[in-house]
Amino acid sequence: MDIISNLAVGFGIAFSPFTLFLAICGCFLGTIIGALPGLGPSNGVAILIPITFTLGLDATSALVLMTAVYYGAMYGGRISSILLNIPGDEPALMTTLDGYPMAKAGRAGDALVISGFASFFGALFATIGLMLLAPVLARVAFLFGPAEYFALYMLAFCTLGGMASNNQAKAALAACIGLGIAMIGVDNASGLPRLTGGNLHLYDGIDFLVAIVGLFAIAEVFIFIEHQGKGTAIGVKLEKVTVPWREIWSTKWTMLRASAVGFIAGILPGAGASLGSFLAYMTEKSVAGPKGKFGTGVAKGIAAPEAGNNSAAGGALVPMLTLGVPGSGTTAVLLALLMTLNITPGPTLFTERPEVVWGLIASLLIANVVLLLMNVPLVKLFVRILTVPAWVLLPGVTMISFVGIFSLTGSYFDMLLMIAFGILGYVLRKLDIPTVPVILGILLGGNMESALRDAMTLSDGNIGYLFSSPIAIGFWVFAIAGFVAPLFLRGILKKPQAHKDL
Template structure:
């Protein structure tokens, strides 16, 4: 009952007219961001953070806006997957496998509605999962000392590198680069400058928003210049949109199964929505009796990954809010938002700032309903927007990124740094080095080091203290398994590639 009254308070926060308006705007922007190829949830949220910040929104309002964008982007990703066979964002890759064949068979409208309902089911149930699981995990997190936190950070980097990248060594290097950048600036304990090379501009450290926008948004411009802006002509016809009740009822068990799988994939620190949609699709294909139509437009193949990826999006918020460790690239960006707003995520957030937590959860529930309305009856608006050609979209995104960063700091130095990160991102993309660990490293580096040093102060310099509790040992084991196991499983589980015409 306690939860219900807290949730009621949350609704009181979220249902103020201004927050409600922000949720609707956020859902709308989010769906566009998700739908446009080349503008995924991570960079979409990243370029909006500086703008939300300069608008002077308070903590709850900016969180409502940004999480609506986040959920919206998860819904929107499917639109271009189904209509263009280009995933609007990475998690939507699995939706192309059956969504596009279904659209080519003249059932584009059905596929859009079905995936919209699947997204709604996944996201709604995952939000309830978040309501149930997060307070429990927050209680466990109170038992965490510096040694456990240090192990948890190691776990996040390991699962991120192990599960969601193709080469562990490269992911680990990316994490080291991020952590190395985080060290730049004043040392928290001694107050002495570190690794600044005498430059005043990096005395405060490298702003993580600069890195995020550079790596996600600016990189995209270079990628598009290389590819000459893929043709985004609609290959399929979209007729009148009706609700395919039979498909919805037929695929409903798939949605429920995928929601469970996706939610837990999301909770795993570092794994995120791409893993959620991938695992739901693979599991669904293995479970159902007749899977011969998978890959040729099976409605279950549309419902499963969409429910899975939206459930994972909700699940990824659990470790982010309770432990301060993001479960995916986009939640890493949301963590950056919390940190800019001076909110420290972690177990204390639930006791100190219940208005923020429960307001956020209530606005997620509201956002879901808004998104269902936007994405089923009004989906045609977004299909129109999908027609915006890359040569208008990409320059627009770049200019918004520049203005956003510029309005934060007003210095040309940060803009140059952002371009530098953009170039780095381009080369990393080519070399198949993931960029999310870099972001995570910059975000978590100082906390990770602080916890290590605090642990050593407690133990008087005895390194075995890091393995002194069962929680810590469990986390270390999980970290090693998460990092090593995928090397052996790589042959067994292969990521399917997008189908070509």
């Protein structure tokens, strides 16, 4: 009955008025961020990290606030998918397939409510799964030595590169860019600078927050300018919002299956929510068959990807918290938050800082309920936010990013670096090179290198040591399979394209 006593500790923390207030603020802010077209969970959370950090919140509060934003953004992403046919983020793409046709048929309100309930169900499922699975995985992780950790990091890069991108070479290049940047700065072992080119500003290394905000938020600004703010006008009118209980009830098995599929996809290192919603939708589509009329605006077609996507979001927290290896772009950003707060994710987190983990889990449960209550009656309010014109939104986002980094480091150099990362991010996105491996490389580069160095020191330079344990070999096999297999599966698992507006 460990779990119950642990949960009691967690709820004890989460129910304090201040934490509750933070959770509600986070949910509200997150839903807005998710709903705004172009702003998704990863750039939303990225922009807010520096500011949260400067606020001087303690670790648990900061974590509660940001995960509430994260969950909120996952909820909010569906609003712009359904109403505008513009996914706020990549995982929300699948929701447009049935959500937008339903909204065009005059049932926008129903679509939003069904997807809200599906999100709730998926997130609830995942949080319970996290509660049950994470402590077990954390215990297994105690067996890991440097060789296993090195293989695990390889696995994360390989699966992320293999699944999330269309071109393996580009994903590998992205990972190398990230890892290469992580090497810059003073070497811990020798105390001597590496690869700084003599620039004093670089002795500290490149702050991963600068890179993240640049690659996600500032790059988004350039994309926005390229499109000249198109696609912010409201497409579909929202009439009265009622709760279609019967239809929601009819999707119960869909939601359950989609949540299970999404959760598993979320746990896989590097796969994340996009894969979760994609697999959930495809599974349900094949279960329903041609009679299910998927793609024409059916309730199941909305419930499946939303449940899958939110469940994967929760599932992605499992490897992030237990192993320190994030499962998606947004959890990579959350990992950055943890590292900023000086919390080292991994098995020791569960034994040494139980209040952080269980406080987080309890607040996720609370945030989920808050989000459901907020999203069904208040959905009209969030829909109005979509009408904020791009020429106010875009400078606003930029200024918030700059002030965040400025208040964190106080240096012009970091702000200039952020602009450079923004340009890099724009070029990478144009060339279809994934940016998430870059972030992951910057975040994990240091750990990955020290795992390799420890392994080499322990084995006196024997390369074979990296493949010496069954766990390590297993990771290497999965890493290679995860990198190579998508080459062959790409023909079979073709992503459906978004509806072209007729």
